[in-house]
Amino acid sequence: MNRNKPAGVVLLFVSIIALIGYAYLLLVSEWRMLVLEITALIIVGVLATIMAWIGFTMATAPEK
Numbered sequence: 001m002n003r004n005k006p007a008g009v010v011l012l013f014v015s016i017i018a019l020i021g022y023a024y025l026l027l028v029s030e031w032r033m034l035v036l037e038i039t040a041l042i043i044v045g046v047l048a049t050i051m052a053w054i055g056f057t058m059a060t061a062p063e064k
Contacts, residue, residue, distance in 0.1 A: 025035045 026032055
């Protein structure tokens with residue numbers, strides 16, 4: 001049996017549960033500002049890391 005199908009089903013349900021949990025924290029709980037701040041920090045951190053990685057790769061690439 002292919003092991004990709006059960007893993008796909010697990011990922012599907014985990015992502016749905018994560019979205020429901022995030023929506024609850026964002027819309028219902030008293031932690032909404034903290035959730036927004038952490039989300040923004042993660043997004044900016046990921047983008048800055050990608051830009052740094054691209055810059056490092058460009059700076060250390062061998063000349064042709």
